[in-house]
Amino acid sequence: MASVAVVQLKSSQDKQENLQASVNYIAKAATAKAGMVCFPEFQMAFSPGSQPPAELAKIAETVKGNFVATLCKEAKKHNVEVVAAIYEKGVGERVYDTAVIISCKGAVASVYRKLHLYDALGFKESKKLLAGKRIEKPIKTAAGNIGVMICYDLRFPEMSRLLAVKGADMLVAPSGWVQGPMKEEHWQTMVKARAIENGSFVVAPDQVGNIYAGRSMVVDPFGAVLLDMGQKEGMEVVELDMGRVAQVRESLPLLKNRRTDVYNLKG
Template sequence: MTAVAVVQFKSSEDKQENLRRSVDYVAEASAKKASIVCFPEFQMAFSPDSQSPAELSKMAEIVRGNFVTALRAAARKSRIGVVATIYEKGMNNRVFDTAVVISAGGTITSVYRKLHLYDALGFKESKKLMAGKKIEKPVKTQAGKIGVMICYDIRFPELSRLLTIKGADILVAPSAWVAGPMKEEHWQTMLKARAIENGSYMVAPDQVGNIYAGRSMVVDPIGAVILDMGQEEDMQVVELDMNKVKQARQSLPLLKNRRTDIYRLSAR
């Protein structure tokens, strides 16, 4: 068994306040014996429509900037892994939507830049954000081998399957899922589907408040919801039984039964 902390967060527009609260959550998660703590997308700050691309770009940081450096120090002090998200400086007044995996020793072990930008349902993230160009390999953590996606990526099953093929047992999807008609139903359905079709745990910390839906979830490898955080800001710790991953993949061998003689899935 391994314990994972999930933070359901309402980011303010104040980056330093969000960082202070994040550091406190890291310490709290460690005190509750979690091996890793997972934050939602846009942890660094809420970016309202009124904020210009230039203003967001000015607030953004490099991966080894103050925001991540402070979280690395907190991880090292509390001996706990962290999945964090930042606005990473890009080009031409646009930024990357970036997830950073930090080890319990404070080392950066993965940097993933969101591939699929939310240019849908009336939104156009590409006005402010740049799309990543690479799938990051799953990384070993104290919780297990994790593959990272971000929010809208959930709607593209190819990514979660590629991460699973590459060895992920836990899929972590920091999210800021915008509320709206049928949006919670989409969120729940796709998180369950990604878990079931890959025989993996699905860990999805979400933003709450502002324009976001909340409902941070953890789904087990056979599709059972073991955490649903509703609409409240909070941190919850859940235990993952990694034997369930092995059992699910043995009893429902979807990965083994793929017809790779007929079709293949690969990434550049």
């Protein structure tokens, strides 16, 4: 069994305030005997639409900066793995939307920069953010083999499929899912679909409040919703039976039944 804590956060514009909240949640997760704690996208700070790119760039840090270093220290102190999200220094006034996996020894095990920027439905993340250039291979953790995606990435099924084929049995998707017509329905559908089509757990911590939808979710490999946090800010711990992945993939062998020999459009 893997014990995973999911944090549904309402980030403020104050980076230090959000860092302290994160430190508190790591301690709380350890007290609850969770082996891993997963934070949402924009954990470092809420960036309102009116905030100029230059201002966000001042908030951003490198992966070796104080924000991640503090989380690494707390992960080691409490013997807890952490999936966190930061604004990483980029080029000029634009920054990367980056997720890091931190081991229980306090080491950064993986760094993933969001590939798909939310230039849709009236938003244009590319004004402030830079797109990453690669999918990071799944990382072996005590909770399972984790593949990381970020928010809008959920709408691109080829990414989760590649991670599953490469060995991911858990997809973690830190998100800041924006409210709007049908948006909660899209969120629930996407999270469940990514779980079902890959026979994997999906852990999707989301921002709540400000402009975000909440509804942080955990879905099992057959599509059962194990957690839906609604609109409540806070943390919940879910016990995941990782043996369920093998069971589902044996009875519903979607990965094996793929016809890669004909996946090539012609004419």
